[in-house]
Every structure is written in structure tokens, then in C-alpha cells.
Amino acid sequence: MLMEMIKNAKDSPGKSAQGRSFATMADVAAMAGVSLKSVSRVINNEPHISTKLRMRVETAIKTLDYVPDTAARSLAGARSFTLGILFDNPSPNYTMAIVAGVYGACVRAKHHLRIDNIDSSTPTETVISQLDQILRHSRVDGLVLTPPITDNADVLDYLETRGVPYSRVTPVLDPERSSRVWMDNVAAGARVADYLWTLGHRRFAIATGPIHHGDAGQRREGFLGRLQELKPGTVVGEAYGGFLFETSIEAGRELLSAKRYPTAIFATNDDSAAGIMVAARELGLKVPEDVSICGFDDSWVAKSVWPYLTTIRQPIEDMARVAAEFLLDRAPAETPRVRQLDFTLIERGSVAPAP
Numbered sequence: 555m556l557m558e559m560i561k562n563a564k565d566s567p568g569k570s571a572q573g574r575s576f577a578t579m580a581d582v583a584a585m586a587g588v589s590l591k592s593v594s595r596v597i598n599n600e601p602h603i604s605t606k607l608r609m610r611v612e613t614a615i616k617t618l619d620y621v622p623d624t625a626a627r628s629l630a631g632a633r634s635f636t637l638g639i640l641f642d643n644p645s646p647n648y649t650m651a652i653v654a655g656v657y658g659a660c661v662r663a664k665h666h667l668r669i670d671n672i673d674s675s676t677p678t679e680t681v682i683s684q685l686d687q688i689l690r691h692s693r694v695d696g697l698v699l700t701p702p703i704t705d706n707a708d709v710l711d712y713l714e715t716r717g718v719p720y721s722r723v724t725p726v727l728d729p730e731r732s733s734r735v736w737m738d739n740v741a742a743g744a745r746v747a748d749y750l751w752t753l754g755h756r757r758f759a760i761a762t763g764p765i766h767h768g769d770a771g772q773r774r775e776g777f778l779g780r781l782q783e784l785k786p787g788t789v790v791g792e793a794y795g796g797f798l799f800e801t802s803i804e805a806g807r808e809l810l811s812a813k814r815y816p817t818a819i820f821a822t823n824d825d826s827a828a829g830i831m832v833a834a835r836e837l838g839l840k841v842p843e844d845v846s847i848c849g850f851d852d853s854w855v856a857k858s859v860w861p862y863l864t865t866i867r868q869p870i871e872d873m874a875r876v877a878a879e880f881l882l883d884r885a886p887a888e889t890p891r892v893r894q895l896d897f898t899l900i901e902r903g904s905v906a907p908a909p
Contacts, residue, residue, distance in 0.1 A: 577618035585614040636666040638694040642674045645797045647853035655874025663882045674706045681708045696881035702767040721880040726768030733880040733891040735873045742866045742897045743776025750818040754908035759809045759816035761795030761826045773822045795826035802826035806833025824849040842906035861903030869895045
């Protein structure tokens with residue numbers, strides 16, 4: 555679907571700084587009746603192009619007033635010594651850790667860093683338009699993709715069509731498609747379940763993450779699956795936290811307002827855990843005397859709340875660094891590069907034995 559759309563349809567037009575619509579490479583290809591690769595070859599003045607093809611493309615460029623973007627020129631082989639990060643994650647703490655990891659790798663390799671954000675939950679046409687605008691005036695040697703973009707087939711198809719190298723952080727879907735660095739989110743969710751169970755908890759709840767976020771789904775899968783192994787038929791309350799502090803306050807109110815409220819809640823990131831702690835205090839409940847709360851990430855939030863947050867430490871910064879190093883290592887590789895990093899359960903004051 556994406557390939558057909560790029561070749562045969564016009565993307566939603568972008569806007570210049572003055573608010574004027576500008577043409578895209580896909581527009582040129584559609585008007586000239588050729589492929590994106592053919593347009594790129596003409597723009598880069600490659601040899602062995604027929605006069606007829608060149609005239610069709612150049613006529614379309616002139617008619618549309620198309621300005622060739624730097625990403626297209628990069629297909630000619632020139633290096634920009636710049637890496638990019640593509641985000642669609644609501645957690646500022648996760649974002650900062652990713653930036654720190656990639657930036658460190660860039661500094662050591664004497665590269666620049668570019669940061670961009672898209673909404674990958676929008677329709678395909680909108681996703682393509684967002685990417686086109688980003689790549690129009692930026693030239694990168696590669697992109698580090700973060701969840702949930704890592705599992706967006708439209709994004710992957712588009713980047714491959716444009717010849718933009720990428721590596722992915724914790725992809726869930728089609729993991730063998732590209733170089734990737736990951737940790738076992740399913741095992742981490744199961745580790746939380748085991749930990750709370752050994753402390754005597756039997757009434758559980760979970761604050762879930764964004765629906766289209768693969769990592770969030772795997773954490774939920776690991777947590778719920780392990781509880782069913784420990785005791786088949788265990789009922790677990792669920793409320794949508796969305797990885798956001800504000801949303802998770804409401805999730806905490808929902809979970810803790812029941813007469814038999816859970817004695818242990820697994821929040822699928824630290825921002826959610828902090829929101830649930832606020833809700834508990836609003837309802838007159840003490841943490842961890844009345845309810846234990848476990849987070850995920852071990853971000854700075856974990857030590858900005860009281861009591862300090864028990865959480866799963868995932869090596870976000872290290873994963874980002876490795877993903878960047880995959881792109882910086884230009885040595886040929888027969889297969890995509892892969893690295894798995896470990897998680898750690900960090901015990902602090904927000905979890906205690908069941909009351």
C-alpha cells in the first residue's frame with residue numbers, strides 16, 4: 555500500500571515557513587510518471603539516464619516548483635556526519651535518556667545529532683507527509699528509531715524506499731528486518747509478578763501503556779501471564795495509564811476506589827507509577843502500607859517521589875548508544891546487527907509485604 559501511494563499518489567502538501575504549500579519528490583514522480591528512484595537519479599545527475607526520462611522529470615520539477623531536498627541528494631553517497639533520532643513517545647524521561655545515549659555516541663564519532671518527532675498513530679498519508687517534511691531539509695547518515703515508531707511498517711517502508719539507513723530500539727514486530735538493540739520486556743513484566751507474589755500480594759492491578767506501543771504490550775503480557783502461571787484464574791484490574799503522569803492519576807483513582815482495592819499495582823513506566831502514588835494519597839491510602847506500587851524504567855522520577863520507587867531498570871541510555879553505534883559502524887555486515895541488554899529490579903520503599 556505504501557509503495558503504491560508513494561509512486562502513484564500525491565502526499566499531503568507540506569508548508570513552508572511562510573505557509574506556502576511545497577511539492578514533494580512523490581509529487582514529481584507522479585507527474586512525470588516515473589519512480590522515486592528515477593527522480594533521485596535525475597536530481598543527482600547520475601549517468602546513463604535517457605534524454606526523454608530526464609526531460610520528463612525536469613519538466614515536472616519546473617512545473618511544480620520543486621526544490622530538491624537534502625535527503626534525496628544524500629542518495630548520491632555523500633556523508634553528512636549527522637545521525638537523527640525519531641521519537642513518538644509521551645515520556646520526557648525516556649526521551650532524555652535516549653538523547654543522552656545517542657549524543658554520547660555521536661560526540662565520540664565526531665558526528666552531529668538531529669532530533670525529530672512524529673505522530674505515528676496517524677493515517678499512512680499523514681505519516682508519510684511528516685517524514686517527507688523532516689527529510690526535505692535534513693540530511694542524515696542514519697536514523698535511530700524509538701518505540702512505537704520501531705514497529706510502524708509505514709515508516710520502515712518509507713525509509714527503505716528513500717535509502718535512509720536506520721536501527722531500531724526494542725522492536726516487537728518483524729525484529730529481523732533491521733539492526734536492533736533490545737531487552738526482554740516480557741521477562742521483566744514476569745519478574746515484577748514474581749516479586750510481588752513472593753511478598754504475599756494476591757490482589758493485583760496494572761496501569762497499561764499506549765495501545766500502539768509494543769514494549770507496553772509486552773510488559774503487560776509478561777505480568778499477566780506469570781500471574782496466571784502462579785494461580786490460574788487470578789483476576790487483575792486494569793486501567794489505562796498511557797505512560798503519562800496526569801492520565802495515570804485518573805487510572806489510580808479508578809483502580810483504588812474499589813471496596814477491595816488491589817494491594818499491589820504494576821505501572822508500566824515510572825511516570826504512571828508517580829501518578830498512581832498521587833491518586834493513592836488523594837484517597838487516603840499509604841504507600842506501601844496499604845498499596846505497593848512498582849514502576850518501570852528507573853528514570854529520575856523514581857527518586858523524585860516519596861517513598862522512592864521500586865522499579866525495573868531498563869538500560870535506555872545504553873540501548874540508544876548501541877543503536878547509534880550500529881549506524882556509525884560503516885563496515886559491511888552480512889546480517890543485521892543485534893544486541894540484547896539486561897534489565898534489573900531495583901528495590902526501594904514503594905513496595906512492601908502485603909498488608
